[in-house]
Amino acid sequence: MIEEVCKNIYRIGVALPGNPLRELNSYFLRGDDRDLLIDTGFRRPVCREALQAGLDELCSDPARRDVLCTHLHSDHSGMADLFAGPGRRIYMGRTDLARISGLLPVEAWLKMYTRFPLEGFSEELLREVFASNPARTEAMPERDPRLTPLDDGDILSVGPYRLETLLVPGHTPGNCMFYLREQRIMFTGDHILFDITPNITSWPGVADSLGDYLASLRRVRDLPVDLALSGHRKTGDYGARIDQLLAHHERRLAEALSIIRSEPGLCAYEIAGRMKWKIRAADWDSFPVVQKWFATGECFSHLDYHLTQGTVLCVERDGLRRYYPAD
Ligand SMILES: [Zn+2]
Structure with missing residues (x-):
């Protein structure tokens, strides 16, 4: 068209x-x-x-x-x-x-995305994501x-x-x-x-x-x-949409922080599973794996913002990064 x-x-x-x-x-x-x-x-x-x-x-x-x-x-x-x-x-x-x-082969992508397993998103799931992800398979060769x-x-x-x-x-x-x-x-x-x-x-x-x-x-x-x-x-409407996007992320940041406050010590994969997502799935376990990957990545960006602002702390324990409120 x-x-x-x-x-x-x-x-x-x-x-x-x-x-x-x-x-x-x-x-x-x-x-x-x-x-x-x-x-x-x-x-x-x-x-x-x-x-x-x-x-x-x-x-x-x-x-x-x-x-x-x-x-x-x-x-x-x-x-x-x-x-x-x-x-x-x-x-x-x-x-x-x-x-x-x-x-690049799947192995090269796993090397670039070592963060995911550290945050509770297993390497097995990650392999499944990269096997069919168009970011890898439908790019310029x-x-x-x-x-x-x-x-x-x-x-x-x-x-x-x-x-x-x-x-x-x-x-x-x-x-x-x-x-x-x-x-x-x-x-x-x-x-x-x-x-x-x-x-x-x-x-x-x-x-x-x-x-x-x-x-x-x-x-x-x-x-x-x-x-x-x-x-x-x-x-x-350009300006109105920017205002909506700014407000959206303020809400999401508050949501992530309130999850960390109510359950200190969760990893990002668990925090992502507790955030609300617009997707037709009964619960976090039944999310399609690629949607879990997007959601966990989106969650990382909100956690990184809080880490940069000093509102959240991250501690590595038992091979997993866990998040706590800073106050
Ligand atoms: Zn894009």
Whole structure:
């Protein structure tokens, strides 16, 4: 499905079957001497066919097509190399670009995610997650030589449009939004989504993803934006949505802290199991394993925030990290 959202800016809906996100919004900007495709979908035949059909309908010529990835997640970057023209560019925020590794075996992922078993999420469960996780299996297979890093403030020009790079770490460490200041349009990627809450997890080498995310929300809160073009599903009121997301995380932080206060000494896996999640499952034990992984990661980010603020302490005991109120 194609929709012209603004003159020479088109949204191509790329279905993500079986995924709670349902659909990726890919955007095509037609310029004078080059075109720009923003985000691509998982590296999966059904996504490839949908995106190709949309581009064919727009008579897009690959020879003049650059690709821009708002962040490294494979539902955004997974097909960037297939859709960027020969000798063209694949833009991505510098920090995320550095983390693009290509396809790695499960063992390599286990080495990157050693935190999970320490927090009560067993290695057995982790193996199950990585065996089928599209973050591993539907990504770009290798680092492409056309990858080009972007830094905060970098400008990409396409026809009359000037896309200003805004580095907004949190959802991923090098996540970016792209701002058309003159037209008051924001490509929000997954930093701001309107009918789902962006997932904030912990990342190796990042102390406090949620703290970064909240600071990134506040940084861009007051920019004039009339049209927010998000990475998934529908659009909405930009500023009001940021306020909702800030309030949402305040509530979640309070929830995590109250669980730790009422049962000191739980590990993150147990705290995640006591938090409330919008999912159709009878209880924590019957969560699908991938949803348990997302929930535990989300819980990590809230615990890390509390650790950074000094409201919570973490003590390692019997090979498990356990959390206690600091007061
Ligand atoms: Zn994402």
